[in-house]
Amino acid sequence: MFLKKNTVAVMFLLGVSCAPLLAPGTANAIPAFSRQHKTECSTCHTVYPELNEFGDAFLKNGYVYPHKKDAAKGAAKAAEPGNEWSIISGLPQQIPLSLTASADLAYDEDAVDGNKLDLSTRSITLQAGGSFRDLFGFFATYNLYSQGMQRASSLTNPANNTNVPPSNDPDLDELFLVWRQALGSPVNVKVGRFEPKLSLWKKSNRILPVPSYASTTYRVGASPFSSDATEDGVELNALLGNRLFVAGGVVDRNGQDREDGYGHISLKIGGTDFKGQEPEVDLEKDSLWDYLSVTLGAFGYWGQNGEFNANGVAQNLNSFRRIGAEADILYQRLHLKGSGSFGRDSNPEFGVFKAPVDSKAYTLEAEYYLGAPVNVVPLFRYEYVNAGDGTIKRLTPAIAYAPLQNVRMSLEYTHSIAPEGTGNIAFASIAFSM
């Protein structure tokens, strides 16, 4: 039998524990960049939306093509004199919009409502991204429509509950501007709604965006906070040299007169540097470092949230923190990712009487790239979460196939082990961008 039979209550609990992980993955991968730079998706992606090393450099460079600063102006003037308006005004020559859609199929033998085969989950997201000359980068994602488990507004996501004042639409997932190298300094200033730079990878920077990594997406008690949620804030980030990246910012939280704070640092050893420059390789001799790159990251987040009363004022406050460490190892076709996060919440149930909770979560993932260009990626993910209510382990073998660079099909199977019992869910998805 496909699933071990358990009680309806057990499956309900597992479903609840998995539901936040099935929030829609917003994508970095947007065809607007492809159209703007007249290059294929694989310039920045392995199988979209996962970024390759150059894609990560493009992201860190504020959505401006690395090293293009002066050459772009010169080339545009010489080769396309009719586009002078764009250079003078700073407007992108292409309308910087894209759409990403997905349709999913989930099979759950112990589905609570008896609907084992669920084809009713789908979403479509509008994205915008680009740059105003090389001074500003911008990015936005808006959830146009979603249905089923992916329905963002039906989940208790942080955007819905902690950052957005009542009567505002929570479907605007990201909208931010990056002032690149502000006032001639090496510091980039990011303002708007965005995913605070904590993890090495944005939550969309995965072969399988759904579910997201437990280590960055887990929540504690009734608190809607997770490390990878988009929030309203201001962030300063900078490259120190070519291989050290630092970021820090503050997040505005409604209903209280206090801001959250966070910081991130990452170091890359070997491989393409954070500026998109290739390493020195001796074409006559072999070295392990010809193909190996190791990126190490650490982050911390300190914040406070609460339950809104009728006047929109946060009460029964919960002070929380997260500390995390991560590693990304790439060697030829093998890609390993590891992520761990520890946390403490002083009052995650927003109770009158505080009940502190310690939490921890780990994710390990191994991917192997097949095809030339890469179009098939088998992967295996292991996750461990203890958010104060027992340990949950998840084992996920999966495979993704991209017949075209803008179309991705995936099939995954998740075996969950929780204090209440075990569960199995098969999940198939097809996504495309245009």
Place this chain on the structure above:
Amino acid sequence: MKKLLVTMLLVAATAATAHAGLRVVGKGDAMRLDPSGFPPAMKANYEIMRVKCVKCHTLERTIVAIQTGVAPISGQPFDRNATKAYGIKMLRKPDSNMNKAEVKASVDLMNYLLSEAEK
């Protein structure tokens, strides 16, 4: 008149010989180089480029970069430093299926073609 015509044909033939390394055949996705004027080593290198590079992009992209001295996507100068950097980039791409010898052959060929284009 005949003398003038012969002279013009000779000049044209000389010019064609001088740029034999960059004789381009076809357009767009079908663009190729005519390697008939290449030294033997470069002919062998061209075979590697012709087979390996088109797995992921057209030869037009490479040829335009060599002809103009500017990489068509990034807008960066396409010189000898760039050829090695692109070679390393392709070597390190998980899916390029190119080993060091093949990358070196391609870099040598691009450097040769750049020299020919400068003539």
